[in-house]
Each structure stands twice: as structure tokens, then as C-alpha cells.
Amino acid sequence: MSQAFGPYVRERREAKPTKEFSLRRVAGRVGIEPSYLSKIERGEQPPPGEETIQRIAKELGEDPDVLLALAGKVSADLLKIIRERPALIAELLRAVRRTPAKRIAHAVREIRDGEW
Amino acid sequence: MSQAFGPYVRERREAKPTKEFSLRRVAGRVGIEPSYLSKIERGEQPPPGEETIQRIAKELGEDPDVLLALAGKVSADLLKIIRERPALIAELLRAVRRTPAKRIAHAVREIRDGEW
DNA sequence: CGAAACGTGTAGTATGTTCTACACACTATG
DNA sequence: CATAGTGTGTAGAACATACTACACGTTTCG
Secondary structure (H helix, E strand, C coil): CCCCHHHHHHHHHHCCCCHHHCHHHHHHHHCCCHHHHHHHHCCCCCCCCHHHHHHHHHHHCCCHHHHHHHCCCCCHHHHHHHHHCHHHHHHHHHHHCCCCHHHHHHHHHHHHHCCC | CCCCHHHHHHHHHHCCCCHHHCHHHHHHHHCCCHHHHHHHHCCCCCCCCHHHHHHHHHHHCCCHHHHHHHCCCCCHHHHHHHHHCHHHHHHHHHHCCCCCHHHHHHHHHHHHHCCC
């Protein structure tokens, strides 16, 4: 669960063209110790907490949900959505487990735009 | 988050007609210390871990997802479903956030049975 | 009435999570 | 070449999570 997150972040960060994305500067803007980010990127430490991951995502222009998933986590706001109607949403999630992306996207459109 | 779980479990357990549902016996079958269950039911301790909640749910015939929600948690298998396709499922969940239950149930049926 | 079962109080413990602080050796640059 | 910046190593620490072990007084019931 934690071996994918670090290297991915490193790769994304190093893909940036400017010197503004040195490990130390990114760590500084994210608000963590450089040594901590270093260990995380090399997978020596497990991924940081959600808030820190959100800031890393913003900093690197990555999708927070994807980054959180790589860290084995799920965004707190999604958890809240589930907890508000657990039986219903659990049913929905288990229904989409093996559903092709196309079909889910179609359902999203229907839900949003109203299908009647 | 934790003040609802305990009392709800207590109420459900005490609603059982037989002596097989004494705190001690339930704790025994669930595999935890009676004093621990006692404290949980009175909200003196936070809810137990997911596995324990699952066993309590089974023992009392309750919906595990609902019990987990009362404990401020979400089932690990649902988290896995999200983590497998984070962007897509996150979009789906945020789309259903304020959608009436009826409409979600309709979408579930469509997803399951195929709407074309 | 005595033993078994009851619920609860007290006192811990093991493990995981999420970080900080600082020193070090190397590299790039003005 | 001095200095600023780089990534990393070591050593922890604060806090949360998820429990156990056992003793105590009370109630139930054969």
C-alpha cells in the first residue's frame, strides 16, 4: 500500500522543469521537514496524513483522490458522504465494484442531470 | 462520532429476549473482555476496531455498514472499491451527495441490471 | 444459602500514525 | 573557493487506537 505513493510523488516532482520543485522547497511549501519528505519519497516512511497529502497534491497539481488512493487512504469528505447514508451508499459502491467505467460515468451523468 | 455507537449497541442488545445476550455472553462470543464492551456501550471508551464491530453486528443481527457508520468508520471493502478507481468513484460519490435516496436506488438498479 | 453469573471500576499495555530536530556530506554557483 | 542549497541519516516524541487483566460488589437461581 505504501510502496507506490512515495516513488510516484518523487517522479512527479522531478518531472517539474524548475528549481522551485527541489525536495527542500516543496517540503517547505507543504510545511513538512525535508528529511521527512525524503524518506516518504523513497518509501522508507509510510505516506503522511491526509492533510499533508492534500497539500502535496495541490503543490504538484495532482488529483488528491488518486494520491490518497496510492497512500491507501480515502478522502475524509468521501467517508462523510458514506457515513451519512451507509446502507444506501454501501449498496451503490458494491454495485459498481465490477462495473465498467463507461457505465459508471453514464450513471453519474444521469444522477447529476436527472434522467427523467 | 462515538457517542451514538455505544448506546445504540446497548439498546439493540438489551432488546433481545433471551439470556444469551447478556453483556458477558455477547462479549464472550464476540471475543472481547466484558469490561471493554461495558465501557463501549456506555460511551466511556470509543468504539472498537472494524473487525470487532463486524462481529458485534453479526452477533446482534445488525447491518455492519450502519454500525460502522455510527462508529465513524467505513468498511474496509468499500475503501478498497474506492481506492481501485479513485477518480471515478470519487466523482460518483460527490454526485450522489445531495441526491434523494430514490434516485440513487434507481441508479443502482440500472447499474446492476443494465439500462440498455 | 451458596455458587454462578452479572455489570463495572481501575490500571495498565502494545502498536501504529504522523510527524520534528538537527547534523552530515555532497554539489552547484557567483 | 566560499557559500548557499541539496538530499539524506539518526534519533526521537506526541498522540491515537485498540485493546487485556483482574478485582469488586450485586443479583439470580438451583
